[in-house]
Amino acid sequence: ASGMVRPAFDVARRFQMYDQVLERIYVDDAGHRVMLSAAYGRLQSVGLQMHRPEVCYRAGGFVVGDVHDGVVALQGGRRLPVTRLVAQMPGRHEPVTYWQLLGQEVAGDATGFRLQQLRLGLQKALPDGMLVRVSTLDADARQGWAIQQAFILDLSAALSGPAKQRVLGGPA
Secondary structure: OOOOOOOOHHHHHHOOOOOEEEEEEEEOOOOOEEEEEEEEEOOOOOOOOOOOHHHHHHHOOOEEEEEEEEEEEOHHHOEEEEEEEEEEEOOEEEEEEEEEEEOOEEEOOHHHHHHHHHHHHHOOOOOOEEEEEEEOOOOOHHHHHHHHHHHHHHHHHHOOHHHHHHHHOOOO
């Protein structure tokens, strides 16, 4: 069984990036394993930045490539902006999909996240933040991302009310 890549939690906690981290592995009927990680931080000040997967995978010895923006079409016409990438090391090929939240707002990429931090900082509002990462082990990145998209849709359908808003963002 393969382990999950974890951000540098000691460093992240020292700088108060994350207060809580949830990690789970889900297996579907076809045997596909989907790894879910949700890292929550109470305060996301302008001086802090979430530990994005591009950074933590490289720090873990992976080669990171094919980083690009994507969108997951959720039920009801909502669009969830995500970032996709592929992390590789010998014997392991891991497509990844992730998104970041500041409060209830989803930031599609690092620049959008930083701009939201600045805007909210100017308003003297320090929101909480969360990084949600979904990944699979798959040599075919497109197949991995398709499995992840199906998982995100199932997750969206399983969540309701405040929990759905907390994980996927959206209007209060």
